[in-house]
Amino acid sequence: MKDYTRREFIRLATLMGGVSLFAGCTLLGSSESVPKYSEGAPGVDPLENTIGVRNVYTVCGACLGNCGICCRVAEGTLVKIGGNPYNPVAVSSPLPFDTSLQEAAIRSGAVCAIGGSGIQTLYNPFRVAKPLKRVGPRGSAKWAGISWDQAIQEILDGGDLFGEGKVLGLREIKQSGQNVGFLAGRADWGSLHFIRSFVDAFPGAVLLRNRDQMTEDIDKAAIQAVFGGGTGLVAPDYASVKFLLSFGDAPLDSGIPLVSIARQIADARVGESSMKWAVADPRLSTSGSKADVWLPVIPGKDLELACGIMRSLVDRYPSVKQIQDLKLKSMVESRTVAEFAGECGISHQLIDRVADLLVQAGPKSAAVPGRGILSGKDGITAAKAVYTLNTMVGSEPGTGGLIARTDGFLEEIATVKRAIKEISGSDKTKTMKALLSWQADPAYHDPYVTELLAERGNPALFVAIDTEITETTACADYILPDTTYLERYDICTLPASVSANGIGVRKPVVGGFDPEKGRYIPILPETRLMEEIVHQIGTSLELPGFEAPKNESGKTWSVQAYYRGMLAIILENMKSSGFRISGDSDEVEKVLERGGIFPSRSAVSRRASSSVPESHVYWPEVPPQQPLETDISDGFLLISYTLPFHRQPDSSLNSWLLEVLPENKLAVSSQDAARLKIRQNDTVTVSSPDGKIKTTCKAQVLPGMRPGVVALARGFGYRQSGAARQVIDGITQTADRTRGAGVNPAVLLSKGIRKVKITAA
Ligand code: SF4
Incomplete structure (x- = not known):
């Protein structure tokens, strides 16, 4: 990939769908103050602002939540991770973008326990510090440290690399048009588009999705089927929702981003809307214990529970809207509430109670499926049933129960079916000659992947870019040492659950910089950014768009320059969509310094009352007559x-x-x-x-x-x-x-x- 001129970058970003990122955004100013019931930000620790401690604002990458974080760095060492006060994912009332860094230094935000422990991800003693090549059978835990030049040359040229016969290198695979899979585990918007540019340029390459991305695909498909095409991801509109029905979900336990969702739920419970809450989950999670109603549904019977609630609505409330999906409609009509109750293990009475709560909240209801449903068998039908509960009582995105976020930039890359097939050993896998992976560990979730890679030796060449020897990378032929998310650049979208506009920008918090080469130097000098590795492979293979730099200035391509270019285009798009960003000339620098740009909160801002309603006794109802007996004789x-x-x-x-x-x-x-x-x-x-x-x-x-x-x-x-x-x-x-x-x-x-x-x- 060459050094892009601005015009070329615009063209590339357009091809990638990037220009459409902010096309639908509008400037929605709101200066309403937000009560801090759950800000999670006690006073500032004076030690954090000692002279010599530097605040670096970036984006957490420990989960998909993309919380804004503030990293305190003392003498080049990361000593503490807190929340970024500019970022609406970390605080309920973020600082205006123009607030100076000096003023921001005395403000704090919240992160979850995992985010705060990111220091140990960075200084993990088990990080891979140099390129490794296996010297025994796959998965035998025997490695040789090799140079980067040797690793790249062998991966490109192949040969009898392991004394087991000839292995095709990427050069020959490309020439013969055979398949290569690229499994991108923790890619955010920016890095995903970089990987996409490689996959698009490599004939026969396919981008594989990881488990979280696949459940997101299923979610999107269900949302589009129920609410219509063009709807992106939806989330409860905590600013106004009156009844939340969490199906197979425990947002206070596993919400992404955790602190932000917990804060919004707490505010919604004590706010003007006095949100009622029901949680369907066989286990009484923290979420279930804080809800009004706990529905201990039999595992795998969420669809039957949703159908039971629909049937109760149809039987008792003639004004509810029709079920549009014919398959669902006939399923609902096929049984009585009592029959559905028997199948899902929730009493008829409790099913009616949930139906009543939906009708009472009407357009301000939010029934949402969690990952427990989306990743289950026939998750799409169950998810469609849950979303249909909303439409039956007049709740659509924008009516006060749900909000929609459009993320057209995260276009479909590979169908769920194809991705599953390619990673699980279908016919297609037999033709997949090489697998590249980046920070993906599917073998932890599915030991069959280990069997496929290690015992069957499929595909023939497996190159992992990662920080550790994980369940998956343990089966690799080569491990190319990667940097952590605290030593990376990226453009990060805001999670669907946060009603704000903008982007988070990830940047390294430690390490050095080589001004001559314009290259970032990570703390482990032999580790490299994924983009550097893929770029070198792309230029060596002469992939379109990855030509080696030939410019007269002698400037070389760098990851920093790539993301700065991408950021400049995004800012330009934001401005043309009506956002006022700043009067400064170097906006890119200002955005990098603040860890992103979040021009305004949604006009639908949170309004909470100042007193806690007495009705909030935080223990859920479980009707005493509910028969919670199950035959355990067969397990x-x-x-x-x-x-x-x-x-x-x-x-x-x-x-x-x-x-x-x-x-x-x-x-x-x-x-x-x-x-x-x-x-x-x-x-x-x-x-x-x-x-x-x-x-x-x-x-x-x-x-x-x-x-x-x-x-x-x-x-x-x-x-x-x-x-x-x-x-x-x-x-x-x-x-x-x-x-x-x-x-x-x-x-x-x-x-x-x-x-x-x-x-x-
Ligand atoms: S919820 Fe936020 S702080 Fe916690 S791990 Fe995820 S991104 Fe990081």
């Missing part, structure tokens, strides 16, 4: 869930988070524990019905579990990422067994197992 239904301070994959291994909870436990209901004579913290064996898969863990006996259901938190039980020994250049690297504590629920669930046997060990 327990196993579900997995996410904790607020332990998410998968990599960030959950930060030592501060492991100290909070070193290992996950099997959540089991008090009734079942009594029947099985299991007490708190007893060791139990969890096995598949045929007994072929077995694992042990401690029991967590809870009253807030649906009997017949057991649950394991995700983000534990790693087999790699520092939990296993590696031999590099003949030297055995010590493993940290604490990083592998607990059980990875995917070991059972990815095999299609839904029922497990539990016995006291």
